[in-house]
Amino acid sequence: xxxxxxxxxxxxxxxxxxxxxxxxxxxxxxxxxxxxxxxxxxxxxxxxxxxxxxxxxxxxxxxxxxxxxxxxxxxxxxxxxxxxxxxxxxxxxxxxxxxxxxxxxxxxxxxxxxxxxxxxxxxxxxxxxxxxxxxxxxxxxxxxxxxxxxxxxxxxxxxxxxxxxxxxxxxxxxxxxxxxxxxxxxxxxxxxxxxxxxxxxxxxxxxxxxxxxxxxxxxxxxxxxxxxxxxxxxxxxxxxxxxxxxxxxxxxxxxxxxxxxxxxxxxxxxxxxxxxxxxxxxxxxxxxxxxxxxxxxxxxxxxxxxxxxxxxxxxxxxxxxxxxxxxxxxxxxxxxxxxxxxxxxxxxxxxxxxxxxxxxxxxxxxxxxxxxxxxxxxxxxxxxxxxxxxxxxxxxxxxxxxxxxxxxxxxxxxxxxxxxxxxxxxxxxxxxxxxxxxxxxxxxxxxxxxxxxxxxxxxxxxxxxxxxxxxxxxxxxxxxxxxxxxxxxxxxxx
Amino acid sequence: xxxxxxxxxxxxxxxxxxxxxxxxxxxxxxxxxxxxxxxxxxxxxxxxxxxxxxxxxxxxxxxxxxxxxxxxxxxxxxxxxxxxxxxxxxxxxxxxxxxxxxxxxxxxxxxxxxxxxxxxxxxxxxxxxxxxxxxxxxxxxxxxxxxxxxxxxxxxxxxxxxxxxxxxxxxxxxxxxxxxxxxxxxxxxxxxxxxxxxxxxxxxxxxxxxxxxxxxxxxxxxxxxxxxxxxxxxxxxxxxxxxxxxxxxxxxxxxxxxxxxxxxxxxxxxxxxxxxxxxxxxxxxxxxxxxxxxxxxxxxxxxxxxxxxxxxxxxxxxxxxxxxxxxxxxxxxxxxxxxxxxxxxxxxxxxxxxxxxxxxxxxxxxxxxxxxxxxxxxxxxxxxxxxxxxxxxxxxxxxxxxxxxxxxxxxxxxxxxxxxxxxxxxxxxxxxxxxxxxxxxxxxxxxxxxxxxxxxxxxxxxxxxxxxxxxxxxxxxxxxxxxxxxxxxxxxxx
Numbered sequence: 001x002x003x004x005x006x007x008x009x010x011x012x013x014x015x016x017x018x019x020x021x022x023x024x025x026x027x028x029x030x031x032x033x034x035x036x037x038x039x040x041x042x043x044x045x046x047x048x049x050x051x052x053x054x055x056x057x058x059x060x061x062x063x064x065x066x067x068x069x070x071x072x073x074x075x076x077x078x079x080x081x082x083x084x085x086x087x088x089x090x091x092x093x094x095x096x097x098x099x100x101x102x103x104x105x106x107x108x109x110x111x112x113x114x115x116x117x118x119x120x121x122x123x124x125x126x127x128x129x130x131x132x133x134x135x136x137x138x139x140x141x142x143x144x145x146x147x148x149x150x151x152x153x154x155x156x157x158x159x160x161x162x163x164x165x166x167x168x169x170x171x172x173x174x175x176x177x178x179x180x181x182x183x184x185x186x187x188x189x190x191x192x193x194x195x196x197x198x199x200x201x202x203x204x205x206x207x208x209x210x211x212x213x214x215x216x217x218x219x220x221x222x223x224x225x226x227x228x229x230x231x232x233x234x235x236x237x238x239x240x241x242x243x244x245x246x247x248x249x250x251x252x253x254x255x256x257x258x259x260x261x262x263x264x265x266x267x268x269x270x271x272x273x274x275x276x277x278x279x280x281x282x283x284x285x286x287x288x289x290x291x292x293x294x295x296x297x298x299x300x301x302x303x304x305x306x307x308x309x310x311x312x313x314x315x316x317x318x319x320x321x322x323x324x325x326x327x328x329x330x331x332x333x334x335x336x337x338x339x340x341x342x343x344x345x346x347x348x349x350x351x352x353x354x355x356x357x358x359x360x361x362x363x364x365x366x367x368x369x370x371x372x373x374x375x376x377x378x379x380x381x382x383x384x385x386x387x388x389x390x391x392x393x394x395x396x397x398x399x400x401x402x403x404x405x406x407x408x409x410x411x412x413x414x415x416x417x418x419x420x421x422x423x424x425x426x427x428x429x430x431x432x433x434x435x436x437x438x439x440x441x442x443x444x445x446x447x448x449x450x451x452x453x454x455x456x457x458x459x460x461x462x463x464x465x466x467x468x469x470x471x472x473x474x475x476x477x478x479x480x481x482x483x484x485x486x487x488x489x490x491x492x493x494x
Numbered sequence: 495x496x497x498x499x500x501x502x503x504x505x506x507x508x509x510x511x512x513x514x515x516x517x518x519x520x521x522x523x524x525x526x527x528x529x530x531x532x533x534x535x536x537x538x539x540x541x542x543x544x545x546x547x548x549x550x551x552x553x554x555x556x557x558x559x560x561x562x563x564x565x566x567x568x569x570x571x572x573x574x575x576x577x578x579x580x581x582x583x584x585x586x587x588x589x590x591x592x593x594x595x596x597x598x599x600x601x602x603x604x605x606x607x608x609x610x611x612x613x614x615x616x617x618x619x620x621x622x623x624x625x626x627x628x629x630x631x632x633x634x635x636x637x638x639x640x641x642x643x644x645x646x647x648x649x650x651x652x653x654x655x656x657x658x659x660x661x662x663x664x665x666x667x668x669x670x671x672x673x674x675x676x677x678x679x680x681x682x683x684x685x686x687x688x689x690x691x692x693x694x695x696x697x698x699x700x701x702x703x704x705x706x707x708x709x710x711x712x713x714x715x716x717x718x719x720x721x722x723x724x725x726x727x728x729x730x731x732x733x734x735x736x737x738x739x740x741x742x743x744x745x746x747x748x749x750x751x752x753x754x755x756x757x758x759x760x761x762x763x764x765x766x767x768x769x770x771x772x773x774x775x776x777x778x779x780x781x782x783x784x785x786x787x788x789x790x791x792x793x794x795x796x797x798x799x800x801x802x803x804x805x806x807x808x809x810x811x812x813x814x815x816x817x818x819x820x821x822x823x824x825x826x827x828x829x830x831x832x833x834x835x836x837x838x839x840x841x842x843x844x845x846x847x848x849x850x851x852x853x854x855x856x857x858x859x860x861x862x863x864x865x866x867x868x869x870x871x872x873x874x875x876x877x878x879x880x881x882x883x884x885x886x887x888x889x890x891x892x893x894x895x896x897x898x899x900x901x902x903x904x905x906x907x908x909x910x911x912x913x914x915x916x917x918x919x920x921x922x923x924x925x926x927x928x929x930x931x932x933x934x935x936x937x938x939x940x941x942x943x944x945x946x947x948x949x950x951x952x953x954x955x956x957x958x959x960x961x962x963x964x965x966x967x968x969x970x971x972x973x974x975x976x977x978x979x980x981x982x983x984x985x986x987x988x
Contacts, residue, residue: 030883108877113865165918180830182944186914187828190944190966233830263833266840272872276829301834303967334681335770336674336727339757340795346760371607378766383602389524420680424659450676450684472684473797 010135010212011220013101015146015202017077017159018047021069021100023091024083025051027060032082032106032163036143037061039166044157048074069094078102080143080161085109088139089123096133105138106163110208111278112140121210131211140277141207142181145188147171147200162205168192172199173228173316174309175221177214179235179263179277181205183302191306197464198310201226208277213238215246218258222250228257228316231309233302235263236279240290247294251491257312258296259483261305262287295490297483304479311446311469311480312487318467320444322488323413326350328481329377329406332418333429337448337474338380341416344478349485352377353411362405366398377406385428396433403434407441414444414484416477421451421459431459435466444484446470448477504629504706505714507595509640509696511571511653512541515563515594517585518577519545521554526576526600526657530637531555533660538651542568563588572596574637574655579603582633583617590627599632600657604702605772606634615704625705634771635701636675639682641665641694656699662686666693667722667810668803669715671708673729673757673771675699677796685800691958692804695720702771707732709740712752716744722810725803726754727796730773734784741788751806751981752790755799756781789984791977798973805940805963805974806981812961814938816982817907820844822975823871823900826912827923831942831968832874835910838972843979846871847905856899860892871900879922890927897928901935908938908978910971915945915953925953929960938978940964942971 020040024033033053040049041061049063050072056065066072069079069091079095081088085107095103110117128134137144143161150156150170160166164185169192176183184205191198201224204217215238221227230250237243250256264273264281273279282290291298297312299305315322328350332338345352354376355363363373363384371383379402388395406412419429438445447463447470449456456472463470471477514534518527527547534543535555543557544566550559560566563573563585573589575582579601589597604611622628631638637655644650644664654660658679663686670677678699685692695718698711709732715721724744731737744750758767758775767773776784785792791806793799809816822844826832839846848870849857857867857878865877873896882889900906913923932939941957941964943950950966957964965971 109864116864178830180828180833182828182830186916187944189916189946190950193947194966235830235833261834263830263837265837268840268846268870268872269833269837271868271870272829272833272836272874275868275874276833301838301968302831303969334674334676335766336672336676336729336757337796339674339729339763339766339770340755342766343757343759343763344795346762352762370603370610374765374769376762376765378762380766380769422680422683450681452683453687456684472688474795475797 008220008223010102011216013077014104014137014144014212015159015220019050019074019076020045020047020078020080020161021050021052021072021076023052023069023079023081025053025056025060025065027056035163035165036080036082036161039160039162043160043166044155045159046157047077050076069098069100072098076100078104081105081107082163083107085117085120085139089120089127092124092134093127096128100134103134103136104143104161105136106141106143108140110139110210112208112275124210136211137204138207139210141205142184143205145184145203147202150199170199172201172313173226174198174200174231174313175202175204175224175227175229176200176231177204177206177217177221178233179206179209179279180233181207183233187302195306195310196461197314197467197469198306199313209238215239215242218243218246222246222253222256228255229309229312230256230258231305232258232260233263233305234260235273235277236281237290240282244290244294247296251295254491255316257316257487258294259299259305259308259312260291260296261299261301295493297486297490307476307480308483311483314467314469315444315484319442321442322484322491323444323481324485324488324492325413326485327353327411327413328416329379329409329412329414330416331379331381331402331406333381333385333420334418335380335382337418338378340474341448341478342378344475348478348482350478350481355405356409359405359409362401366401377409377412379406395428396430399429400433400437403437407443407445412443414446414481416446416448416481418448419459421449421455423452423455431462435462435468438466438468444481446477446481448472448474502714502717504596505710507571508598508631508638508706509653509714511596513544513568513570514539514541514572514574514655515544515546515566515570517546517563517573517575519547519550519554519559521550529657529659530574530576530655533654533656537654537660538649539653540651541571544570563592563594566592570594572598575599575601576657577601579611579614579633583614583621586618586628587621590622594628597628597630598637598655599630600635600637602634604633604704606702606769618704630705631698632701633704636678636699638699639678639697641696644693664693666695666807667720668692668694668725668807669696669698669718669721669723670694670725671698671700671711671715672727673700673703673773674727675701677727681796689800689804690955691808691961691963692800693807703732709733709736712737712740716740716747716750722749722751723803723806724750724752725799726752727757727799728754729757729767729771730775731784734776738784738788741790745789745985748985749810751810752788753793753799753802753806754785754790755793755795789987791980801970801974802977805977808961808963809938809978813936815936816978816985817938817975818979818982818986819907820979821847821905821907823873823903823906823909825873825875825896825900825909827875827879827914828912829874829876831912832872834968835942835972836872838969842972842976844972844975849899850903853899853903856895860895871903871906873900889922890924893923893928894931897931901937901939906937908940908975910940910942910975912942913953915943915949917946917949925956929956929962932960932962938975940971940975942966942968
């Protein structure tokens with residue numbers, strides 16, 4: 001293992017192959033072998049593709065079926081398996097003879113099904129001479145994805161080997177390593193449609209990790225400059241010590257954040273992982289200790305994993321500085337939301353500091369005398385807006401002043417801004433003006449958005465394009481800010 | 495106070511007035527006085543409306559302006575104030591002379607602004623003879639809403655007195671009591687558009703609660719049969735002992751759930767409430783003790799408040815039985831989601847029990863022999879679906895059997911079902927079939943949905959129409975199930 005870890009070439013072959021064979025390619029639209037081919041072709045895989053099926057003949061997508069991989073004349077980097085588990089050892093033998101470098105086995109029915117599956121595994125270990133003859137990703141996985149260009153760009157595509165259809169995706173700086181195939185399938189589609197700002201570079205569904213595990217992919221993603229955020233779902237650690245070592249290595253890279261959600265923390269969860277990926281899962285205590293030693297961000301669910309991933313992706317794209325002390329500010333148009341946010345910031349370890357004379361005087365100028373601003377960094381903007389309306393001042397100037405007051409205050413490290421999205425209210429608070437203002441500061445600004453569905457989408461998209469995270473749940477927004485603070489602390493404990 | 499509490503007539507007048515005067519009515523579209531009138535008229539308020547403004551003349555919406563409320567000949571139930579704070583005492587005096595029963599004061603600038611506002615309050619107390627001459631809701635609030643029919647029905651409308659525009663709403667069994675005006679404004683619009691299943695009967699924005707408070711509204715909603723769920727946001731309790739008493743009273747009603755989010759739990763949050771509603775807020779410890787004694791559901795944010803409200807609203811509409819012991823089952827199409835859900839159910843105090851022989855044999859029949867089902871109540875349905883496809887069996891029969899296996903098991907009290915929403919996959923798992931199946935059981939079933947945006951909306955709507963809650967966050971779904979369990983325990987501790 002150790003020798004292989006230093007050599008990333010094999011992962012390069014798995015993520016950037018130049019020629020692939022699809023074992024189990026099929027003309028039947030309902031079969032995975034068809035969908036894998038379809039994914040490769042419709043997303044413009046720019047290497048050679050060879051459909052292999054002993055029972056098929058003729059062509060598919062203009063490619064000639066071969067009965068056996070050995071019938072292919074050219075060299076093949078990768079064989080993608082979507083065939084019944086029983087026939088895999090024999091075909092692997094063929095692949096070895098053909099000098100195929102890697103096998104991506106998506107079929108299930110191995111260790112997770114008990115003794116029969118274990119026998120199959122033993123057979124594979126023997127045939128591959130303990131994976132020295134050919135390297136294996138999987139089995140029981142949903143393939144690998146490399147995105148080179150977003151689906152809405154003219155050069156859309158990359159390498160898509162999942163057996164579920166991919167037609168919508170956005171290139172970004174996030175890489176996924178997952179023991180849940182769903183993250184290279186239905187959940188991926190879900191993420192892309194739900195969060196317009198979420199872009200990905202790689203997805204590695206690693207399944208039972210019979211040979212290659214999270215470790216090789218993690219090392220590769222740490223060293224790959226196109227990746228800033230590594231989002232991981234694991235049911236067990238292949239080698240906890242090595243995992244910690246790699247995570248610590250990642251701290252040397254200022255813009256490399258690792259986020260982990262771990263399944264199988266409870267006894268019943270551990271029973272679940274055994275039947276899923278045959279993982280003997282580490283308990284919650286062990287996992288907590290490992291996360292602490294590794295100095296990475298912990299998430300409790302897929303939802304949190306990708307909310308955090310999106311946040312760090314945007315922060316690294318926008319060159320914002322992580323908060324270090326936990327001094328926040330809040331601007332709200334609703335006193336109730338301001339109160340709850342204030343409670344939540346305290347609960348999550350933040351403080352809303354007292355404002356300096358300079359900052360306070362900026363606010364005083366925009367507030368009516370009958371309702372002066374708070375002395376601390378919670379700005380309830382409503383009275384200032386009312387004053388602007390009655391004095392016929394442009395409300396956007398007022399918002400700009402409020403942003404300036406808190407963001408130019410040296411001890412304040414970030415801002416949560418509440419925004420009510422209404423077509424009617426665009427003039428009152430223009431998202432463009434706010435985006436321009438945010439650009440002047442190196443402090444992260446998060447938006448809490450509520451309002452009309454259509455206008456919400458409009459504002460969310462605008463903010464996303466400018467790498468400003470937005471949320472519609474007060475607790476989520478504070479948790480995500482807390483993740484920034486945790487990451488700053490992780491990075492400083494080298 | 496006590497005497498008034500027994501008499502709900504005044505709240506009846508505030509929520510179902512037959513004639514209202516709008517003090518500060520205006521032709522200027524940007525003024526709150528215009529928008530209040532507009533809200534009343536466009537939503538078909540079926541009582542008399544009198545626009546009052548000493549500086550206006552002519553008509554608005556076909557109604558004649560009066561200079562003074564005393565110029566109106568007919569009796570008036572309610573005067574809605576949207577005028578500068580300084581002129582309010584004098585006009586209140588007019589209202590008293592006119593024998594108006596209630597004043598709904600939306601203007602701000604009272605106790606929350608300090609000594610000047612306190613003087614105004616004292617003046618009002620004096621003029622109203624401590625509110626014995628006229629009852630007051632507010633000041634510093636956003637009005638009251640009563641929904642009689644949904645906005646998409648031909649008889650749409652009710653009583654809408656907020657100064658923010660309401661044009662989309664759904665009649666339902668939820669009543670809101672709030673010290674944040676936003677809940678009778680922008681947030682309300684947000685809720686209605688975001689959660690198609692969320693319907694409301696009343697919203698009471700109570701502001702500084704100078705006279706009438708949460709107590710009178712709470713008592714009214716407890717006794718009102720059209721209300722099943724009371725969602726409350728408070729910054730302080732008017733009378734904690736009385737609040738607890740009323741909540742305990744509510745336990746006698748089997749379908750009456752009270753959910754509270756409390757602002758001002760921390761020292762900084764308390765500073766926020768003072769400048770918002772002048773509330774001297776109770777600390778977290780006190781609030782926790784009060785919630786426990788009251789036996790109500792606690793929420794941490796508006797998001798949680800309305801997620802819980804929706805859940806209880808649907809559960810009470812669908813006659814599902816609350817879980818009492820915490821024995822849950824899970825059906826998933828993703829092993830990873832199953833593992834995380836299992837961990838979360840344990841974390842939130844649930845158990846996935848071992849299946850009886852009967853239940854297990856139902857599952858065995860649909861599963862392939864090479865991948866038998868779990869012995870406990872986590873069903874990873876994927877192998878069964880694969881078997882159905884290869885044996886050309888209708889996958890919907892398989893889903894029906896899986897539901898039957900867990901829901902007919904006596905010790906299981908509910909189900910979380912994972913569903914991937916894809917137009918392509920409708921045939922594999924029809925939401926109509928699942929809805930029909932759920933109807934056969936008195937156990938609550940929650941859906942976890944991911945998938946394609948459009949199909950997600952389609953499925954969410956179908957489920958909502960049938961009072962089946964759906965979620966797209968694994969932790970939320972388990973938390974909401976936990977709220978059901980908590981409520982069952984609350985109800986049993988009489």
